[in-house]
Amino acid sequence: MSDFAIQTDQVSMSYGGHLALDQLTLNVKRGEIFGFLGHNGAGKTTTVNILTTLLKPTFGQAKICGFDIISDALNARRQIGYAPENIRLYDAMTSQENLRFLAQLSGIENVDKTIDDTLELLGCQDLKVRRVGTLSKGQRQRIGLAQAILHRPSVLFLDEPASGLDPMGVQMLRDLIVRLNAELSMTIFMNTHLIGEVAKTCTSIGVLSHGKLVYTDTIKAVMERFGDDEALENLYLSVTPTSKNQEVA
Amino acid sequence: MAPLHIMTAALQVSLRDRTVVLIAGLFMALVLISAYLGWSATTTVHEVYLKVAEAYATKGEIAPSNPVSNTSPLELLRNMTTYVALIGALSGMVLGNKITSVDRKSGVYPLMASRPIGAASIAIGKILAIIVSISSLLGFAALINVGTFWVLPNISLNADEWSRLAQFYAASNLYVIAFGFLGALFAVTSRSETAALMIPVTIWLTVTFIIPQLTANVLPMAALNPLKSMTAAPTGAFFAFTGAALTPFSIAEAYRALSAILLGFAPSGFQFNSLITPMQTLFVVNGVLMSGVVLAYLGLNASRSDYND
Numbered sequence A: 001m002s003d004f005a006i007q008t009d010q011v012s013m014s015y016g017g018h019l020a021l022d023q024l025t026l027n028v029k030r031g032e033i034f035g036f037l038g039h040n041g042a043g044k045t046t047t048v049n050i051l052t053t054l055l056k057p058t059f060g061q062a063k064i065c066g067f068d069i070i071s072d073a074l075n076a077r078r079q080i081g082y083a084p085e086n087i088r089l090y091d092a093m094t095s096q097e098n099l100r101f102l103a104q105l106s107g108i109e110n111v112d113k114t115i116d117d118t119l120e121l122l123g124c125q126d127l128k129v130r131r132v133g134t135l136s137k138g139q140r141q142r143i144g145l146a147q148a149i150l151h152r153p154s155v156l157f158l159d160e161p162a163s164g165l166d167p168m169g170v171q172m173l174r175d176l177i178v179r180l181n182a183e184l185s186m187t188i189f190m191n192t193h194l195i196g197e198v199a200k201t202c203t204s205i206g207v208l209s210h211g212k213l214v215y216t217d218t219i220k221a222v223m224e225r226f227g228d229d230e231a232l233e234n235l236y237l238s239v240t241p242t243s244k245n246q247e248v249a
Numbered sequence B: 001m002a003p004l005h006i007m008t009a010a011l012q013v014s015l016r017d018r019t020v021v022l023i024a025g026l027f028m029a030l031v032l033i034s035a036y037l038g039w040s041a042t043t044t045v046h047e048v049y050l051k052v053a054e055a056y057a058t059k060g061e062i063a064p065s066n067p068v069s070n071t072s073p074l075e076l077l078r079n080m081t082t083y084v085a086l087i088g089a090l091s092g093m094v095l096g097n098k099i100t101s102v103d104r105k106s107g108v109y110p111l112m113a114s115r116p117i118g119a120a121s122i123a124i125g126k127i128l129a130i131i132v133s134i135s136s137l138l139g140f141a142a143l144i145n146v147g148t149f150w151v152l153p154n155i156s157l158n159a160d161e162w163s164r165l166a167q168f169y170a171a172s173n174l175y176v177i178a179f180g181f182l183g184a185l186f187a188v189t190s191r192s193e194t195a196a197l198m199i200p201v202t203i204w205l206t207v208t209f210i211i212p213q214l215t216a217n218v219l220p221m222a223a224l225n226p227l228k229s230m231t232a233a234p235t236g237a238f239f240a241f242t243g244a245a246l247t248p249f250s251i252a253e254a255y256r257a258l259s260a261i262l263l264g265f266a267p268s269g270f271q272f273n274s275l276i277t278p279m280q281t282l283f284v285v286n287g288v289l290m291s292g293v294v295l296a297y298l299g300l301n302a303s304r305s306d307y308n309d
Helices: A044-051 A073-078 A095-105 A111-121 A137-149 A167-183 A195-201 A219-226 A229-239 B002-015 B018-058 B073-106 B109-113 B119-151 B159-189 B193-216 B237-249 B251-263 B278-299
Strands: A004-015 A018-029 A033-038 A059-064 A080-083 A155-159 A187-192 A204-209 A212-218
Touching: A004 A044, A004 A187, A018 A044, A018 A059, A018 A187, A018 A204, A018 A212, A033 A044, A033 A167, A033 A195, A044 A059, A044 A155, A044 A187, A073 A080, A080 A137, A095 A111, A095 A137, A095 B002, A095 B109, A111 A137, A137 A155, A137 A167, A167 A187, A167 A195, A187 A195, A195 A219, A195 A229, A204 A219, A212 A219, A219 A229, B002 B018, B002 B073, B002 B119, B018 B073, B018 B119, B073 B109, B073 B119, B073 B159, B073 B193, B073 B251, B109 B119, B119 B159, B119 B278, B159 B193, B159 B251, B159 B278, B193 B237, B193 B251, B237 B251, B237 B278, B251 B278
Parallel strands: A033 A187, A033 A204, A080 A155, A155 A187
Antiparallel strands: A004 A018, A004 A059, A204 A212
């Protein structure tokens, strides 16, 4: 069994003539909460789309728990849970119906019990029979998270999970991420541009700028080196060039 | 199992869509009205005949035969061919569109695509949903017609007529399903939701009204009339070429010809001017469109599956 939950080797992605991801080489160990930082358009979502097998890279290789995302995509998918930014489900169906459908596609056998257990874990059993179209943003995010962890994946991908949430929602999400990591031993890969959240939640970080990975280390090492949360922000700003042509210091 | 789960969810969501319910309801209402009109007209003719026969009997003369018994009872269904060709095809397109576009509109498609299933399984699930929903709609229409034949006076279908009725509904099913696949094909391939519905509607109008003009010089409005459209194709180099080239894909003509033959209202000596039979045309078009839907799903980029509008 591979020690790494995520391995990428020179993964590149170009749309037309635009290079969205430039030779990304990254290793994330099992059990980590990895914060993937970067400005808007840095290539974070493209990275998650590639790692969740939704998008084929134009160059390079990537593996999830040792399974190649192209040649062994179905096994790679069995290892992952995915909650996209602004989670959307079938509005006309209840949370339970949406979760049942996605659980069935994941090949879960005891579907109803799994849904109950997952909703209980997330503290949102009251949303079970409500139509998704009637849920608030925060409630949708919870059901979105529920669908991503139904099959207890080894690696959970969260794309801007705190986007649009109020401070209370952000706090609850943070606690949830830490619990999922601790109680279910999930490796969590979290795209975000909220530096404060990364400092409070993650165990390691990577910084992406204009498609290039410009920095990666453990949070512990970052804190030892730079001191506090504010220093993390300074680090982020120092390694993120304002223009693509600017060299990283 | 994944295709069955996808089919069930697609049907569940579609049945809660107002547009789908409205258009399916409209089709069913038309079938009921058609059945009522058929029952009403036949009953009236039969009652008038009984009175006339009684008058003949009081004069001691032999009454002519009952006109209700002189025509094929299946001819009563000829209006159904128009309903199927118009509202049936439209229902098929809307169902095909809704069943496949809902995942892209709702944003569920990337979640489905991140599950351990292939794109082909998703395509098969959607194709099954289209077939089941349209067959249910046509099955309901068939039941109404069977019920109507049961209650009509002085009418009973023999084994051959029951068989032809079943074949007519099989052909109608294939015809409407083809439009379901057409709706699905553009719902999967189009970047815009508007184009996803407008392109199949344009193709439907072309297939129903334009192509029959090119292959057999059938005037657009005559194409709606189950009797007037049953004319022989004109001779000449133009029609010889367009007939040979387009008739195998002229699904509306094939359906009308097949219905006329099965329901017994085709003019004597009528022949479908094509290298393949009308039923084969329906199968060919369905096969091509179904393959198109599978290929469309295989080529759908899950990370960019949202519509632009």
